[in-house]
Amino acid sequence: MDTTHIDTVVIGAGQAGLATGHHLQQHGREFVILDGSARVGDNWRRQWDSLKLYTPAQYDGLPGLDFPAPRGSFPGKDAVGDYLESYVRHFELPVRLGTRVSALERDGEGYRVTTDHGAWTCDNVVVATGTFGRAPSVPAIADQLDPGILQLHSSEYRRPGQLRDGPVLVVGASHSGSDIAYEVAEHHPTILAGRDCGQIPPRLDAPVMNVMFPVLLFVWRHVMTRRTPVGRKAMPQVRHHGGPMLRVKRSDLADRGVERVTSRIEEVTDGLPVVDGTPREVGTVIWATGFRQTFDWIRLPVLRDDGWPAERRGVVEDAPGLYFCGLSFQYSFSSMLLPGVGRDAAYVVDQLVRRTSRSAARAAAA
Secondary structure, rough: OOOOEEEEEEOOHHHHHHHHHHHHOOOOOEEEEOOOOOOHHHHOOOOOOEEEEEOHHOOOOOOOOOOOOOOOOOOOOOHHHHHHHHHHHHHHOOEEEEOOOOEEEEEEEEEEEEOOOEEEEEEEEEEEEOHHHHHEEHHHHHHOOOOOOOEEOOOOOHHHHOOOOOOOOEEEEOOOHHHHHHHHHHOOOEEEEOOOOOOOOOOOOOOHHHHHHHHHHHHHHOOEEOOOOOHHHHHHHHHHHHHHHHHHOHHHHHHHOOEEOOOOOOOOEEEEEEOOEEEOOEEEEOOOOOOOOOOHHHHHHOOOOOOOOEEOOOOOOOOEEEEEEEOOEEEEEEOOOOOOOHHHHHHHHHHHHHHHHHHHHHHHHO
């Protein structure tokens, strides 16, 4: 297997990886971005058809390039994918597509990244697989459901036309589950089950949001952080249970006739999901139950018991030269949004450059 050496390998060409690449480029670093997809932005294009960003276009640009959409509009998922692709072209970022990483391990003082197209050795690695680098999380009871019930994870849902005839059960009531339940309820009797994650009261497209969005972004960026009590309290809730409802509100679900239950779906009787103590006949179950971390390909002792890396703002202190970018709540609530990832990437690259400079200074003095 061919092996190439380079200063830094970035794993993942989503928004986190591309923002990291931009900052590395600004510092004149030698790097490559590896991604298993056929096109930059495909992780966005594979989302459900009606998905739109929750933040207006004027806040959605990555460092150095505005998002090409009218102010106050909410770009769709395909527009986001196309924007990421244009970002690579604009800055001529060195992205290697169709290159899936199978292992990351130590190699002397540096690291070895093994892919299906050869291996890379490097001094630094930035794991930027982020949210889309995780596997769908589906409860164990899914295996007990009647085979005649169509089961889809939210990452597999595209449009109501996919669904079987009959009622639909959506499990998981964060913003994704709420959006999907609202959409399918126009065509099917729908039950939305899961804990109430709260909601952002104003309508995203309401005129008042022209004033409120800067305030919300300030709170998401500077108040709800890992440095504040409110941020530390919110972090496990967001990571493990999802964020609040954003576009769809409780009143929208009620107006469309969605049956809302806050109990968990933990039991199956005769192949039917038990909802509030009663087996329910449904044609489709959509599991909007989030993702689980799948970093088993990282062959380094850097993961905690819950599967999340032991990092601080993306820096792994126990593995010098290893960084993460794009994690949910990496520093703040905004870390999982386009308006927040650029700051996280800048911090990670700044720490990478400082570490390398210190290492070079020590070597020169030796």
